[in-house]
Amino acid sequence: MAKKAVSRRTLFRAGLWGASGLAGISALARVSGLSAGRDSAPPLAGPFPQGGHGVHGSGDGAVGEVDTSLFDPMQYLYHFDYGQVSTLDNGQTLREWTINAINRDVEIAPGVYFPAWTYDGQVPGRTFRATEGDRLRFHFGNGSSHPHTIHFHGIHPPGMDGILPIVNPGENFTYEFDAQPFGLHLYHCHVMPLKRHIHKGLYGVFIVDPPGGRPPAREMVMVMNAFDTNFDGENEVYAVNTVAFHYSKHPIKVKVGELIRVYLMNITEFDPINSFHLHASMYRLFRTGTRLEHDEYTDMVMMCQGERHILEFTLDYPGHYMFHAHQSEFAELGWVGMFEAEV
Ligand code: CU
Numbered sequence: 001m002a003k004k005a006v007s008r009r010t011l012f013r014a015g016l017w018g019a020s021g022l023a024g025i026s027a028l029a030r031v032s033g034l035s036a037g038r039d040s041a042p043p044l045a046g047p048f049p050q051g052g053h054g055v056h057g058s059g060d061g062a063v064g065e066v067d068t069s070l071f072d073p074m075q076y077l078y079h080f081d082y083g084q085v086s087t088l089d090n091g092q093t094l095r096e097w098t099i100n101a102i103n104r105d106v107e108i109a110p111g112v113y114f115p116a117w118t119y120d121g122q123v124p125g126r127t128f129r130a131t132e133g134d135r136l137r138f139h140f141g142n143g144s145s146h147p148h149t150i151h152f153h154g155i156h157p158p159g160m161d162g163i164l165p166i167v168n169p170g171e172n173f174t175y176e177f178d179a180q181p182f183g184l185h186l187y188h189c190h191v192m193p194l195k196r197h198i199h200k201g202l203y204g205v206f207i208v209d210p211p212g213g214r215p216p217a218r219e220m221v222m223v224m225n226a227f228d229t230n231f232d233g234e235n236e237v238y239a240v241n242t243v244a245f246h247y248s249k250h251p252i253k254v255k256v257g258e259l260i261r262v263y264l265m266n267i268t269e270f271d272p273i274n275s276f277h278l279h280a281s282m283y284r285l286f287r288t289g290t291r292l293e294h295d296e297y298t299d300m301v302m303m304c305q306g307e308r309h310i311l312e313f314t315l316d317y318p319g320h321y322m323f324h325a326h327q328s329e330f331a332e333l334g335w336v337g338m339f340e341a342e343v
């Protein structure tokens, strides 16, 4: 069984980087969930794009394009949802959101669909954002076919922690608590079996800003995730923000010298760790984002599931800067991207 799983992973990798990219992807889609598989030679091309960026074809990641009308990784990158804002009698800012759990197939590579469980139809769910001290109210409805909850990281009463009550299909529950402490947090379903509920796609990022905010920057959210497409307890596709190779095929455009702030979270299931390596620059690392002073100056961080850090850096020369998991296998299976710095 293990041998077959490796074969399928190799097939996907060979398909992505080899000359027969389209055939490889189609083959993966066909064998997905089946026991069929074949040994294939290691890819001849290197693990990273060899061709020009934005040129679709062999050597440039997965061949073809995902349908970005349903989920656009570039929009997700920059989208912060501050909720519906009002003021309580005591002067406290109230932020409210409505969230629905629904089942949906999500496209994780061109033509490769994953039968996800989602918050509002997207994986990851929306990025919720508030300022420390705000009152938060999340109206959760379960429109899916399985019981779910929303468990937020952070400080709050145990009854608002998303363990109990379990919200069954057709039921609702409202989570209400104050935003604390400031930092980079996450939310995810907490129904057993937990690895199943998380892996299926029920997770997202939850940012609590410090009262005075952070210095102005180009801000973006990156969630390191992965997908077990044949449900053998092993991932076949890796990404940041769900779509394999997306930011490699569509580099993230930035300005030379501008401050870039990445809210980075790891939710990868099945593999004990993931990591983030930036080429040709170094970043200041704010662990969990709970302090205003950085903890480290590095180009490489290793993260367990649920760990999240803020990364701040500048790119000082024009050109393309690669970033990827420093588990080479993850990079080869989709977790690689590019910044394009312009003057
Ligand atoms: Cu769940």
Ligand code: CU
Pocket: 151, 153, 188, 306
């Ligand atoms: Cu958690």
